[in-house]
Amino acid sequence: MAFPHSDAQQQHIDTMLKKDKKGRIGRAIAKFFHFSHIPSHAASTPYYRSMIATIQKESLGVEPPTSYEISGKYLDAEVNNIHVWVKNLKQLWEMYGVTLICDSWTGPTKMSIIIFLIYYNGKVIFHKSIDATSRFEDADYIYALLEQVLCEVGKKCVVQVISDNGANYKKAGKLLMQRHPHLFWTSCAAHCINLMMSDFGEINRVKKTIDTAQRISKYLYNHLWIHALMVNFTGRELVRPGITRCATNVIALNSILQNKNGLKSMFASDEWQTSRYASTADEKSIEQIILSAKFWDYMKEIVDIVEALYVVLRLVDQEKIPQMGHAYYKLRMAKDNSKKTNPLWCQSFLKIIDRRWDVQMSRDLHLAGYYLNPSYHHCYNLGFDDELLKALRNVINR
Structure with a gap:
């Protein structure tokens, strides 16, 4: 009988001890997370691993920081680091330009906050917030705030201002472009598409279908059986x-x-037909809707038309990749998809899309972004498209 080599035994013991150590450390860290109500996904951040690596490196005998130190000198140190980081970025702003983002928010207490953010090279930096609760947020007030922030950031640094689609912001944005010829004002693409979808909801057939779906859903969830x-x-x-x-x-x-299919099978089943619910007027009405081919046809047409726009909404609402060069193309694809779904009925949707986009978005800026996007430029041979070239020249001339 051959006995294992002593080195192999030592490796096995070391592995067991390492697993035991990891288990104890894991339980201790998990307990801290659980009892401090820290979400587990916080362990996926790079700062978590950096913290663990630093603790391991500095060895035993080092006292952990107190709550006072964490909220005091260490917080101050991080704030200073952020200020230094932003200061270093500012040195590049005038060369490459930044986008100023203005967003407003009203909470349940009717407190109105206007937030100013700076976007540069894939990074969003908080600049400041204004409590506008006691102010009348007309175009003049918004314009004055934007001018003030432009001076703080640097007028030469800001090349674009983005805000929501409110009439006051739109007017302030146009005033800003008149005063600063190098600037572009554009409304938030996600907000614009949200408004399109809200307008869709006012179309009579869409509204009736949504109301019917709400009625069905309410009925299905109001009875336990x-x-x-x-x-x-x-x-x-x-x-x-x-x-x-x-x-x-x-x-x-x-x-x-x-x-x-599941809902239709349910209302055609013996369980339903023999139940006490199947005989009342309301239930029969719901059953007729579920078994109606017309209801499902309407619903499919609406979903097919609007879902394409919902894809665009998800695209422009994400923060990982800038979408200026994609928004126009994706919106055009959504319009083409609507035409294929129902060429006659889709006209109501197309009018809403065109009205909202052309009136509220900076058309030239998005066309230029589409033209300069290499994935579209070469694929669709955009080099000599007169409309796109005109938009590009307009953008360059500003």
């Missing part, structure tokens, strides 16, 4: 339509549409 039967046939819960926000309603309509 019916809800349980629905889950049994669909195998899942439904996303329920809300009262507002058309984007959420589109997701809800799509959820109901995906469960079409």
Whole structure:
């Protein structure tokens, strides 16, 4: 019988001890996370691993920082580091330019806050916030704030100002462009598309379909037995339509549409037909809607048309990759998709898209971004497109 080599035994012991140590450390860290109500995904941040590596490096016998030190000198040190980091970035702002973002928010207490952010090279930096609760936020007030922030950041540094689509911001943005010819003002693309989708919700057929979906959803979730039967046939819960926000309603309509077969099977089943719910007028009305081919056809047309725009909304609302060079193309694809779905009925949607986009967005800026995007420029041979070249010249001339 051969005995294992002593080195192999030592390695096995070391591995066991290492696992035991990791287990004890893991439990201690997890306990800190759990009892301090820190979400577990905080361990995915680079600062978590940096903290652990520093603790391991500095060896035993070092006292951990107190709460006073964490909220005092160490917080001050981090603030100073951020200031130094921003100061170093500022040296490049005049050369490459920055985007000034102005966003407003009103909370449940009716407190109105206006926030100013600076976007540069994929990084968003908080500049300052203004409590505008006691102020009348007309165009003149917004314009004065923007002028003040421009002076603080550096007028030569800012090449674009982005705000929401309110009439006051739009007027202030135009005044800003008149005063500073090198500047572009554009409204938030995500907000613009949200407004498009809200306008979609006012189209009579869309509104009726959403109202019907809300009625169905409310009915299915207001009765425990019916809800349980629905889950049994669909195998899942439904996303329920809300009262507002058309984007959420589109997701809800799509959820109901995906469960079409399950819902139809439910209302055609023996369990339903022999239940006490199947005989009342309200229930029969819901059953007729679910078994109606017209209802599902309307829903599919709406989802097919609006979902393409929802994809654009998700694209422009994400923060990882700048979307200036993609927004125009994606919106055009959404319009083309609408035409394929229902060439006649889609005209109402297309008018809303064109009206919102042309009136509220900086058309030249997005066209120039589309033209300069190499993934589209070569694929679609945009080099000699007169409309795009004109937009590009307009942007360069500013």
